[in-house]
Amino acid sequence: MNIFAHRGASGTYPENTISAFKEASYLPVHGVEFDVHMTADNELVVIHDEKINRTSDGKGYVKDMTLSELKNHDFGSWFSADFAGETIPTLQEVLEVFSSTHHVLNIELKSDIFPYDGMVEKVIELVTAMQMESRVILSSFDHGAIQKAKQLAPSIKTGALFMEVLVNPVDYIRNIPADALHVLFPAAIRPSMQEVFEAGLPVRTFTVNDEKYAKMLEQAGVEAIFTDYPEKMYTILQAKS
Numbered sequence: 001m002n003i004f005a006h007r008g009a010s011g012t013y014p015e016n017t018i019s020a021f022k023e024a025s026y027l028p029v030h031g032v033e034f035d036v037h038m039t040a041d042n043e044l045v046v047i048h049d050e051k052i053n054r055t056s057d058g059k060g061y062v063k064d065m066t067l068s069e070l071k072n073h074d075f076g077s078w079f080s081a082d083f084a085g086e087t088i089p090t091l092q093e094v095l096e097v098f099s100s101t102h103h104v105l106n107i108e109l110k111s112d113i114f115p116y117d118g119m120v121e122k123v124i125e126l127v128t129a130m131q132m133e134s135r136v137i138l139s140s141f142d143h144g145a146i147q148k149a150k151q152l153a154p155s156i157k158t159g160a161l162f163m164e165v166l167v168n169p170v171d172y173i174r175n176i177p178a179d180a181l182h183v184l185f186p187a188a189i190r191p192s193m194q195e196v197f198e199a200g201l202p203v204r205t206f207t208v209n210d211e212k213y214a215k216m217l218e219q220a221g222v223e224a225i226f227t228d229y230p231e232k233m234y235t236i237l238q239a240k241s
Ligand code: G3P
Pocket: 006, 033, 035, 048, 108, 139, 161, 182, 206, 207, 226
């Protein structure tokens, strides 16, 4: 079973920061996951929430601030004084960390609350300019965004994100269409998921920080987990095999 570092190595470094990504880039894990929003001046930035309140010393919505306004804030101190001065990374800065590593890059398009007009196009343009199409998975809770991504760049892999327990998931996923299903942990082991495994669609599950659950998911046939503790989980799963 593959491991993705969720929001970088976010258990031990401030999530979605260059420090968290550099740490992930040194690890022998399969991939890394991170979240993208768009600023008031249409720049792509890597942050989980719509607002900067939880993970910085500032307040307000990403969509209302320019990149230079966002860059004035500290995105490390909320986690630990050791990371004071960490800034919000752009998508390009994050991709550059992984430019010469083996990692698969799962870019989550956070357009499910605010639509961020033009974001899908800009992400694809950047990924293509950096020649990283074959290493990228575009995922979203906004299934319209991954549908659009598939229309614009059919070769880039996509994943439909779900929190819910699904009915007839294979029909739904094929209808978008998406290449994989990314699902919240407890929903991944419900009986209705069996048809997804049987159809051979990759199932990836978030957020799994517990050894017992990781082993259960591996047993169930899950292709990958997203974890905040990629190094620890890698050691655990390696020791088992
Ligand atoms: O992509 C998996 C996971 O990151 C989705 O949820 O809220 O952590 O972005 P969230």
